[in-house]
Amino acid sequence: MKLKIAVVQFKIAHLDPEKNLKRIENFVKKAAKKKAQIIALPEDCTTGSIEGVTKWLDKTQKTKKLFQQMAKKYQIDIVTGSVMGKVKGQAFNTSYYINAKGKVLGTYHKNHLYKSERTFLNPGKEISVFETPWGKIGLIICWDIMYPEIFKRLVKAGVKIIFCSSYWWEGVSESTEKYNHQEQEELIDALCVTRATETDSVFVYTNAAGTTHYKNGGKDVLIGHSQITMPILETVKKLNHNREKMFIQEVDLSLLKKAERVFESRTNLLAKKPL
Numbered sequence: 001m002k003l004k005i006a007v008v009q010f011k012i013a014h015l016d017p018e019k020n021l022k023r024i025e026n027f028v029k030k031a032a033k034k035k036a037q038i039i040a041l042p043e044d045c046t047t048g049s050i051e052g053v054t055k056w057l058d059k060t061q062k063t064k065k066l067f068q069q070m071a072k073k074y075q076i077d078i079v080t081g082s083v084m085g086k087v088k089g090q091a092f093n094t095s096y097y098i099n100a101k102g103k104v105l106g107t108y109h110k111n112h113l114y115k116s117e118r119t120f121l122n123p124g125k126e127i128s129v130f131e132t133p134w135g136k137i138g139l140i141i142c143w144d145i146m147y148p149e150i151f152k153r154l155v156k157a158g159v160k161i162i163f164c165s166s167y168w169w170e171g172v173s174e175s176t177e178k179y180n181h182q183e184q185e186e187l188i189d190a191l192c193v194t195r196a197t198e199t200d201s202v203f204v205y206t207n208a209a210g211t212t213h214y215k216n217g218g219k220d221v222l223i224g225h226s227q228i229t230m231p232i233l234e235t236v237k238k239l240n241h242n243r244e245k246m247f248i249q250e251v252d253l254s255l256l257k258k259a260e261r262v263f264e265s266r267t268n269l270l271a272k273k274p275l
Contacts, residue, residue: 006027008040020047032074034248052120057084064080068098075100112146129157137159202251205226224240
């Protein structure tokens with residue numbers, strides 16, 4: 001079975017949801033026109049970093065509803081990136097998977113919060129794995145990629161395709177940049193290949209683009225490097241820059257069965273003792 005995935009490395013207009021949603025809809029429209037079956041967006045794609053200012057939290061789930069309308073209108077499944085908002089009275093960084101009929105198939109609250117998020121967001125505790133026509137899909141967000149245990153949980157739930165929405169910027173490890181100015185790009189590239197291989201899954205990493213400037217004079221330089229990886233092929237498609245761009249890539253899901261026969265990565269990951 002083959003699947004066409006659109007990956008949007010999106011330059012987010014800071015704290016301007018209306019502008020971002022209009023531009024996102026243009027990408028969704030283009031992806032649908034080119035027969036993509038799923039489109040994936042980056043973390044915080046409607047607001048950018050809200051810097052802990054809770055007035056920017058989506059308290060009514062309005063953004064989710066707009067994505068549902070968009071998916072139904074253009075008949076395409078959407079990985080919504082993530083939305084910082086209130087769910088049942090608690091603040092989460094949440095990603096949704098919405099199918100082409102506008103139905104929410106998956107809801108994921110970011111488990112592993114980055115340090116700047118911990119002051120105003122609650123960490124999620126559950127994983128999100130759900131059935132689709134292409135097999136089981138799982139969602140994670142950004143910093144989750146650093147933690148192997150969540151991938152073991154995804155594999156145990158039978159995941160075949162993992163979407164990782166991200167807002168990864170150069171300053172994540174600013175104290176170490178003097179040793180290697182490409183550290184973050186190299187880290188993400190290595191993790192994307194590793195997570196695909198160890199889980200025997202298609203791994204879709206969607207990062208934000210460009211540079212965000214803040215009123216206090218600070219800035220976030222996004223690393224880009226959105227990509228699709230999978231076993232055997234390793235890096236299927238990657239953007240080696242941080243500029244805004246959408247690519248559409250077809251992946252052959254039958255390769256996953258062949259990879260598992262060769263590497264037995266799922267079997268080994270779930271074994272009580274290493275084989």
